[in-house]
Structure formats: structure tokens, C-alpha cells
Amino acid sequence: METEKKYNKDIRFRFAPSPTGGLHIGTARTALFNWLAARSMGGKLVLRIEDTDLKRSNRDFENSIINDLKWMGLDWDEFYRQSERLEIYLREAEKLIDEKKAYRCFCSSERLENLKGLLISEGKPTGYDNKCRDLNESEIEENLKEKKPYTIRYRVEPDEIAFNDLIRGEIKFSSDVISDFVLIKSDGTPSYNFAVVVDDNDMNISHVLRGEDHITNTARQIMLFKSLGYDIPEFAHLSMILGKDGSKLSKRHGATTITQYREEGYLKEAIGNYLSLLSWAPKSGEELFALENIFEKFRLQDVSKNPAIFDIDKLNWINGNYIRMKSSSELIKLLDPFLPSGKDKKLSEADNLKVLKFIDAFKDKIKTLKEFDCLAEDFFMNEIASYEDEAAEIMKAETAGMVIERFESKIYRHNKESGNEISEEEAKEFINEISQELKEFNIKGRMLYMPIRASITGNVHGPELPKIISILGTDVCLKRIKQTKIFIENNKKI
């Protein structure tokens, strides 16, 4: 109750990715939940790039992350980059040294490695052995004079650390299990735990919402908040996202970055919707919703503690739903990078109309935009690429030839009289006519429709026949029928 009062006026969340890779699905989920929480509470969201690991961070990754965040429809109120704030961390660390809450450690990394190896072999907890904890003034002076590189370590004092996780409830630690850790690395950059605390205070962060993998860091950070005399923010930890086999989501499970999913043909609406459903559900039980409509219903307290397995089937289902919700004209824009005609950037007026028809015919069959790609391939060629076994089988029937013959003559006449364009209605009328004509031979149903379908697509599945005919146009239909007749001849010989 009191905590609610405390932050009512000034709620500030932050999202703090490190640019050591693209925007990972799990990181994106954390970003989304921060956005949801901040917006639902009427607070602000800060984006902070944690690029203090000079070796692994890079600007391309940062751009990619920001790009993907924006693509998802997330926005933020303030932006910071830790690499631009290095003096601040140094200054705060010096302060702690002065207060004897931190100290310079001159141990080489070799020594630390050896120490760790030794402790492991003895079956003891690994951790720093406090060698430099109580160096006297002259020892320190001497080391500094020798220009020995040093780190700044925090002096962990015996204490019990407890905090109330907004998702998990009370979590306690004993300082016994935490050894003196590094605040400032020997290259002068701050370590993660230190930079985070200084920044969260500096940026007036009221709520820290991050992944479960940071729970143990929280203990270290709380010690630092106390030692630096800062106010301690609220904490909440989201569960991990796991792969199908229950292990941490990694490349082995397929695509792991938002960029990849975008390229696979997932819509931002679907990604946001699905990710928000990972460890949270609206009370109403809705499964499909827009983020803009849902954040009001979002409550941090309702977030589930269980780890969630990333289920591509459900994402596909959601994505299919959003594809169906889009109009064909919206889809044509989204589809641009996926369509063969879009690839070589020569979309004529006629092509455009064709694509529109094509989208209309296929959009309720498809789970990802990328699936349009291979589908489109078949429709934008003059020839049929290959005949399905089932189609070949259908066309072996005596009556198939008759059907195709009649179909061809109708298309042929239309082509001579009205050209390539043929509307769905006209195509439908043709089929009806053929149906009437062949009634006396008792050719109907499958035996009527399938040969027609197979003769122009080589396939027994697909969109409604009139749609296909209209998409292809009579020119292509005639070419393909001719091709099919040859195919049937050859097929007979075998």
C-alpha cells in the first residue's frame, strides 16, 4: 500500500539491453512488459543502452535493437548510453573508496583464475579471497606508483538482504554467499552491477522490471543502493523463455531475434500479442488483442512466475489471424519484400492488380507472409513448375480430356474477344456452362473441377477456381493448358 503511494506521482521504468547481438525474443519480451507496465501505470519508460563491455558491444547491434523495438511499436521517453557516462561511475566509485566501502584490488586476472581453479578443485564456493581488502596505505601507494592496473571492489559487509519482488513476493539473501565484487574494471569501465545502480538512481527509476536471471544480482545491487545512500526502487523479475525442450532459448531452437521473425514474415501485431501472452493473460481471457488496447488491463501483479516455453504453433495461429484481418491493400505493402515481383522491383499496374487478386485468394490460407513467396512463385510463371501426383492421377481419367478441351475453348474464345483480363465472375460463368454441357455425360463434382484446376496449376489444392483463373489471365491459362495436354500425352505413354 505504501509503495503504491510512494511512486504514484513519478513512475519510471527502464529497459536496458546490451548491444552484443540483435534484439533477442526474450529481451523483446522484457522490453514489451516494461512498456506495458509503464503505460498501464501512467509512467515513463527509459531506454538505456548498456554498452560498458567495450569488446562485445557494437553500434550496429544497438541500431538493430532500436530498429526492432520501434518496429514492434514500442516507444520510450528518454534515452541513455552508459558508455557516455563513464566519469559518473568513476566518481561514485571514488566516493565509496573514500568511505572505505570499496577498495582498490591489484590482483592480476591470472591470479584470480588460478584462485578460482583451486577453489573449484577443493569443492569450495568460488569467490574473491579478499587479498587486497585491507592493504595498508603504503602498499597501495607503492602499487599505484608502479602503475599496476587495478579494479575497484565493493567491500561486502555481513548483512541480510531482503526485497519484495512485485511478481514473486519476498526474496531473501545472506551476504555470506556474495564475495567482494568488482565495481570498476581495470580499463576504467564500470561492471554491470555498479553501472545499473548508479544509473537507476540517476535516472530516478522507480521500478526495475527485468529477467529472472537477474534475481541474484538484485542482492548485490541492493547493497550498493544502501551504501551509496540511494533510494531502493521496486523490483520485479520476469520468468525466462525456454525452447521446446525446456532449455534456454537459443539458436538451436530456430529463430531467436526479432529481426529473424520479421524476415520470416511475422507481423508486429502478432509478435507483440504473442509475447504479451507469455506469462500474462488478460482477465477477460481474450487471446487476440492490440497492445494499445490492452495495456490498461495490464497488472504487474498478474504476471505469472512460471517459465514459458516458446510455442511457434501458437505464434503461427496468431499471425494467421492478423494476416486475415488485414485488407489486401494493406497486405500488398507488407508483402513487398516477400513477393518475387517485389524482389526485382518492377511492379507494373497490371502486376499490381494481379498481386492484389493473388493476396485476396491466399490470405486466409497462410500463417506467415513468407509463405506467399513460394506460393507466388507458381503464379507468376507462365508454366506450371511441376504436377502433383494426385493431379496427374486425376488427369488420367478419360473424361478429364473432355473437360479440359471445353475449358480451353471457352478461355480461347474469351482471349480472342476480350483479351487477357478475365474477371472472377466471368470465369465462374464458364465453369457453370461447362458443368451444364457435361451433365449428360454425368461429369460433375470432383471429376469436373479437378481436371480444370490441375490443368492450370498442376495441383489439386488451392484457392477457388474462378479466383485462380482471374489471377492467371487467359494468356497464361492457355499456355498452361497446352502444357498440360502435352503432359497428359506423355503420361499416357508411361
Next chain:
RNA sequence: GCCCUCGUCGUCUAGCGGUUUAGGACACAGCCCUUUCACGGCUGCAACAGGGAUUCGAAUUCCCUCGAGGGUACCA
């Protein structure tokens, strides 16, 4: 090893001591619609990790075991 977290259908979850023959969604199976595929509709399949304790009563509270995940860095 030590520390922390988590454990409801295959998966995401609802459930907050009696209203529960544990509800919904995805996936799967069947049926209907349909010239086909898909969409849509209907039906079905399927879970409280195990053991104790508290209680008249436990998926819900407590303890133990087991399982999973995370941390234990001059990575974040």
C-alpha cells in the same frame, strides 16, 4: 558444490481453502460447411510432479523429496 527461482492438459494459461465431474486457447483427432486446400462451426483427447503435515474440506497453506531453470566473471 553453494545460493536463488519455478513446478496445473504436449504448449500458453484460468484457478487465490468449499461454487470444480479443474475452465479457456494453441496443437492433435473426428464431424459439419465446401469442387479441393484453408477459413469458420461443433465434438473429442488431455493436467494439479511425488510424499507427508494443517484442516470437516487442499491444485490452492506449510515441510521434505524430485525435476527444471538461473546465478556463482575485470559479461550483461
